[in-house]
Amino acid sequence: MASKKLRLGPKASLPFKASNKEKRQNLHIKRKKAVDSTKRDERFRRRRDEDKDPKLREERLRHNVPLTLERKRVWDDVDRDTGDGLGVSVDVERMKKQKLEDDGQDRAESDDDSELLDGSDTDRDSMIDPASDSESDSNEGAKVEKPKQQSTKRTPTERATSPIHSTTSTNLDLTPEALALKFPTLFSQDPPPTPKILVTTSLNSTLHHEAELLTTLFPFSVYIPRSSHRYSHKFSLREISAFAANRNYTTVLVLEEDQKKPKGLTMVHLPAGPTFHFTVSSWVDGKRIPGHGRPTEHIPELILNNFRTPLGLLTAHLFRTLFPPQPELRGRQVVTLHNQRDYIFLRRHRYVFREKRASEKNVVGPDGKEVPGVEGLRAGLQELGPRFTLKLRRVDKGIQRSSGQEWEWKGGMEKVRTKFQL
Known part of the structure; x- marks a missing residue:
């Protein structure tokens, strides 16, 4: 189907309903060809216009940004003090900036209040602002229009084209x-x-090769397989953690499997x-x-x-x-x-x-500009x-x-x- 913004030509205006099935199929094929032809003509026309004016291409690419889930992410509306906030989806960096701005605004208001208290008696006793009085005298008889406040609500396109933080490092x-x-x-x-990691698996596990790969990934780690013999003692995770903590290990990693594939990873921070x-x-x-x-x-x-x-x-x-x-x-x-x-x-x-x-381009930063x-x-x-x-x-x-x-x-x-x- 053609898009709503696309204006179809007379060739695409074909009947959509017919009593005969073969006629309906032929009409559908004719309409589909007409829509494809109209789209192709519009695409070629847009390409010719953009070749003449490159700014049109930049404007189209700036607005043609898909609305992904990451761009439409929502946050919880909470106060500045969220406590531990483990179950709250809130941007810590944004809250920190908002807190600094609020503290600076409160400090500026307190400074203004102190200046008013330190003013002269005439300024304190006067009920008319001298600045507003002079403005009224100069603009007497003239109608002053207040600037209209722009709406802060952004459209989906503006929200999509705004920069995202998916590539920023964690502070x-x-x-x-x-x-x-x-x-x-x-x-x-x-x-x-210095980290010292104990890597093990669940009981009756076959992921010995994958556990050895984890020891190459995490430095200062050692793999100890868990015995599943019927006469051996099957240590629990609590007992393994106590054993590791007494030997100055910092973390215990337990690799779990399902159908001989890694399906879970448990990390215990010691002690x-x-x-x-x-x-x-x-x-x-x-x-x-x-x-x-x-x-x-x-x-x-x-x-x-x-x-x-x-x-x-x-x-x-x-x-x-x-x-x-x-x-x-x-x-x-x-x-x-x-x-x-x-x-x-x-x-x-x-x-x-x-x-x-x-044939390669220069290094580009998160803002889209080349890094000097x-x-x-x-x-x-x-x-x-x-x-x-x-x-x-x-x-x-x-x-x-x-x-x-x-x-x-x-x-x-x-x-x-x-x-x-x-």
């Missing part, structure tokens, strides 16, 4: 105070200790929790990635993207504790955790800086693997005997598709 310094007090081990002011439960999807080994590279033992750099809510900052701090704070830049390896629509995409690459080819100083350089990436996608399902209190009894946050079935938690 870990904007953590709410209540959240930092609730999880002091994750938000400690002291330098973080006293909390416990994070993730589901794993789209697991791809590095050897199956086209053009993959071989990872080295260098400590990688860590990039955290688009964690904006209090729950997102809590999750970002958890991933920060899995990597040492000082990466080895000589290895040129980087691990990226990108959050989009509450799905966390994990990728590991090796990068290299090379000269720009003649790197006109002749480009960055080449080689994925190392493994790659997978995480989705946070639950945050438990501490380390429990039976998981899910007491939880800090639990994901539910959201009826609003444009509301995200991270």
Whole structure:
């Protein structure tokens, strides 16, 4: 069907109903050909006009931006003080800016009040503003029109063309105070200790190769398989965490499987929790990635993207504790955790800086403008693997005997598709 904005020619104005089935089919084919011909003529005409005036093409591309779920994201309307806010979808950076603006406005109003109190007696006793009196004398007999206030409500097109923050790095310094007090081990002011990670699997698991890959992904980690022999003691997660905490481990990772594929990942922050439960999807080994590279033992750099809510900052701090704070830049390896629509995409690459080819464009920043100083350089990436996608399902209190009894946050079935938690 043609779009509503498209004006159809006389050829497309054909009857749509007929008693005979073959006639209806022929009429439908004729109408479809007429609509396609009209669309093609309009497309060629627009191309000729844009070749004459390039500004028309820029204007069309600026407005032809699809309204995705990320662009239509909604936030909860809350006050400045949200507490820990784990179940609230609120932009921490925006709230911080709003708080600074409100504090600056209150300070400016207090300064104005102090100036009025320090004024002379004549100014304080006068009931007529001298500035308004002079304006009334100069504009006597003239009608002054007040400027019309522009509406602040944006159209869907304007909202879609506004810049988004899906590629911005996470600012870990904007953590709410209540959240930092609730999880002091994750938000400690002291330098973080060197991570020491214990990787294991669920009972009767066959994911030994995938667990070994996790030890190459996270530095200073070791894999200990769980025995499923019928005469052996089957340790629980609480017992494993106590064993690891006594040996100065910082995190316990439990890889869960379903039909011999990774389907879950449980992260226990030692020594006293909390416990994070993730589901794993789209697991791809590095050897199956086209053009993959071989990872080295260098400590990688860590990039955290688009964690904006209090729950997102809590999750970002958890991933920060899995990597040492000082990466080895000589290895040129980087691990990226990108959050989009509450799905966390994990990728590991090796990068290299090379000269720009003649057919390539210059480096462009998030604002769409070229970055000065790197006109002749480009960055080449080689994925190392493994790659997978995480989705946070639950945050438990501490380390429990039976998981899910007491939880800090639990994901539910959201009826609003444009509301995200991270």
